Structures are given as structure tokens and as C-alpha cells.
Amino acid sequence: MTILKKIFALTFLVTTITTTAFNQEYLDTGKRYMKLTEVSTDKTYGFEIKNPIKVGSDEKAIGAYLNSLKPLDGDRLHIGDMKFDYKNQNGLTMVVLTFEEKKETATIYFLTTQFNQPKAIIGYSFKTIDDLPKVTVFPADSIVKVNACSQTIYSVDDFLVKEKFGELTKPTTNPTFSGGLDELKKYFIANPLTDEKAKQMIFRVSIAFVVTCDGKAGNFVIVTKGKGDLATYANHVLAIVNKMPQNWQPATVDGKPVDCYQVLNFSLTNGQLDKVSFR
Structure with a gap:
């Protein structure tokens, strides 16, 4: 009976993780903008390798997350470099951000093997549906x-x-x-x-x-x-x-x-x- 309980518990855990990994919401059907709802208060969140942003396995998640960030100073950000930990195959991804106005860069860490509802990192806010580009259609x-x-x-x-x-x-x-x-x-x-x-x-x-x-x-x-x-x-x-x-x-x-x-x-x-x- 104890063995059956352990198997059930393990199955439940795997099912929960699998379901959660694909539970991320986006602001658009093309998954270009991630739906963020709050800003982290943890100064290490995303900035330190031991505290990465857990975006899950969706291949568009990292790009959608970055598209949804809004620097508080109004600057525009770009991806300057992106590196993956191929050696350990642990889903860790490092992204170096560059900016149009500032010469400084920012290094952000993501984890694609785990999911926990992402938050905006300190120093940034996030876009809402009202911030998405509106398509101008020729009549x-x-x-x-x-x-x-x-x-x-x-x-x-x-x-x-x-x-x-x-x-x-x-x-x-x-x-x-x-x-x-x-x-x-x-x-x-x-x-x-x-x-x-x-x-x-x-x-x-x-x-x-x-x-x-x-x-x-x-x-x-x-x-x-x-x-x-x-x-x-x-x-x-x-x-x-x-x-x-x-x-x-x-x-x-x-x-x-x-x-x-x-x-x-x-x-x-x-x-x-x-x-x-x-x-």
C-alpha cells in the first residue's frame, strides 16, 4: 500500500509540473508578449545564476518575457548576446541585454526546465495589452x-x-x-x-x-x-x-x-x- 501511495504521489507531482510548465499566459496569440502581473522585490531575481527566472519549456517564453519588460527610465532594450549551458544540459540560459541610450549592459538568467510564474525584474515594469503595437490597416x-x-x-x-x-x-x-x-x-x-x-x-x-x-x-x-x-x-x-x-x-x-x-x-x-x- 505504501508503495502504491508513493507511485501515486510521484505521478501526481510529474503531472502537476507538466501542466504548470505550459500554464504561462501571453498577451497575444502569437506568443510575442508574456503576460506579467507583478514586479519582483528580490534584488537577485534574474540577476544571479542561482536565482534564474523559471520560464518553463515553451520555446518562445524567453523572447516573450523580454518583449514584455519596460525599463523604468524609458530606454529600449535589445538582446546583445545569448548563451546556453550545453555542457550540463540543465536548461540554464544567459541573456545579455544592451540599451539604445545607455552604454551599460545587464545580464539576466533564465531556467527552461522549471516553471514558476515569472515576474518583472527590479528596475523594470511590464507591458499590458494597451502597450501592444496596434496594426494600422489600409482601408x-x-x-x-x-x-x-x-x-x-x-x-x-x-x-x-x-x-x-x-x-x-x-x-x-x-x-x-x-x-x-x-x-x-x-x-x-x-x-x-x-x-x-x-x-x-x-x-x-x-x-x-x-x-x-x-x-x-x-x-x-x-x-x-x-x-x-x-x-x-x-x-x-x-x-x-x-x-x-x-x-x-x-x-x-x-x-x-x-x-x-x-x-x-x-x-x-x-x-x-x-x-x-x-x-
């Missing part, structure tokens, strides 16, 4: 609308377009911009993103659209996936694409013009849209 009723010439719409060979609209037949020739890519780039060079934060980032955006049989471009839609600020900047790109010159030549099938999906792929650096291509 759907402002997007240029075009009507297809027929019920059959073709598509260039692009996996993002295929993912969005399904498997469609490829045309004989793709839609092209009059004067070629260099001519199209002139418009985008003259219309960069102006958001200061966007200028500091490197990211990609793809916009799919229809070029009708008579060369009209419209029904623009973002086909890349992004969250937070990246989703907002993708919508900024969408707004610029929406106003591009209507100088497209339609796709053809057996020499006849047809409706076809085309896609513009952007690689943005410093807010510039000059790195653009189409199929």
Missing part, C-alpha cells in the same frame, strides 16, 4: 478595384500567390510593366516609407494583384505574413502600391490577353522600395 474601400474580363483568372508562378488564391493555371506570358522593371522602380524610389522606425528595419513585403485583360491593375492584397509593426509597414507599402501608375500590359494565353494575378516583391532597407521585382 479596404480605398483599394483600387478592377473587374476581370472573364471568370477564368490565371496566375504567375509564385508560392505566396498560390497559398492565397490556390492552384491556378499559368499564362503563356506574364503581365509586365510598360518600360520594364527599371521604369516601375522610378515610382517606388520617389515614394519611400517615411516612418522613422521603419527606416531602421529590414523586412520583406509581397503584394499580389490582378492585371485584367485590358491592362488595368487592382484588387491589391498583402500576401506576406507579419505581425505588429511589420503588419503596419506592409499596409504602408500597400498604400503606395495602390497608387502606382496604371501602365501594365496584360498576360497572354495563345496570343490573347487574359486576366492574371501578378505579385510585387519588396526587400526594404532604410524605408526604400527600390529593391522590387515581379514575376
Whole structure:
């Protein structure tokens, strides 16, 4: 009987630990921001290797925890270095934080093999749902609308377009911009993103659209996936694409013009849209 009690107790303990390890709440569905509810009063919490922040085994937990921290002085933090204790395989992770305004760094310790509801470390507060970046969406009723010439719409060979609209037949020739890519780039060079934060980032955006049989471009839609600020900047790109010159030549099938999906792929650096291509 005693042995059975010990087995039951051990089973209960393992079950409790397993359940607790995945009980962490997040502020968003993408698990980019951890839900923190209090600040630790222990000066060693997180700052000493013997008192790590026990975030559990969720692979996004450390990043989500750091995303939710708010330095009390208003500075912005970044991950300067991250090291794992591969030798002992004990789940200990060391993260070195750097800051935009201060030259000093901060070393924080995490433990991924145990879970105890994380708290913000001393010197920091934490973000709430009101602090999460709000996505600015380009109004759907402002997007240029075009009507297809027929019920059959073709598509260039692009996996993002295929993912969005399904498997469609490829045309004989793709839609092209009059004067070629260099001519199209002139418009985008003259219309960069102006958001200061966007200028500091490197990211990609793809916009799919229809070029009708008579060369009209419209029904623009973002086909890349992004969250937070990246989703907002993708919508900024969408707004610029929406106003591009209507100088497209339609796709053809057996020499006849047809409706076809085309896609513009952007690689943005410093807010510039000059790195653009189409199929």
C-alpha cells in the first residue's frame, strides 16, 4: 500500500509540473508578449545564476518575457548576446541585454526546465495589452478595384500567390510593366516609407494583384505574413502600391490577353522600395 501511495504521489507531482510548465499566459496569440502581473522585490531575481527566472519549456517564453519588460527610465532594450549551458544540459540560459541610450549592459538568467510564474525584474515594469503595437490597416474601400474580363483568372508562378488564391493555371506570358522593371522602380524610389522606425528595419513585403485583360491593375492584397509593426509597414507599402501608375500590359494565353494575378516583391532597407521585382 505504501508503495502504491508513493507511485501515486510521484505521478501526481510529474503531472502537476507538466501542466504548470505550459500554464504561462501571453498577451497575444502569437506568443510575442508574456503576460506579467507583478514586479519582483528580490534584488537577485534574474540577476544571479542561482536565482534564474523559471520560464518553463515553451520555446518562445524567453523572447516573450523580454518583449514584455519596460525599463523604468524609458530606454529600449535589445538582446546583445545569448548563451546556453550545453555542457550540463540543465536548461540554464544567459541573456545579455544592451540599451539604445545607455552604454551599460545587464545580464539576466533564465531556467527552461522549471516553471514558476515569472515576474518583472527590479528596475523594470511590464507591458499590458494597451502597450501592444496596434496594426494600422489600409482601408479596404480605398483599394483600387478592377473587374476581370472573364471568370477564368490565371496566375504567375509564385508560392505566396498560390497559398492565397490556390492552384491556378499559368499564362503563356506574364503581365509586365510598360518600360520594364527599371521604369516601375522610378515610382517606388520617389515614394519611400517615411516612418522613422521603419527606416531602421529590414523586412520583406509581397503584394499580389490582378492585371485584367485590358491592362488595368487592382484588387491589391498583402500576401506576406507579419505581425505588429511589420503588419503596419506592409499596409504602408500597400498604400503606395495602390497608387502606382496604371501602365501594365496584360498576360497572354495563345496570343490573347487574359486576366492574371501578378505579385510585387519588396526587400526594404532604410524605408526604400527600390529593391522590387515581379514575376
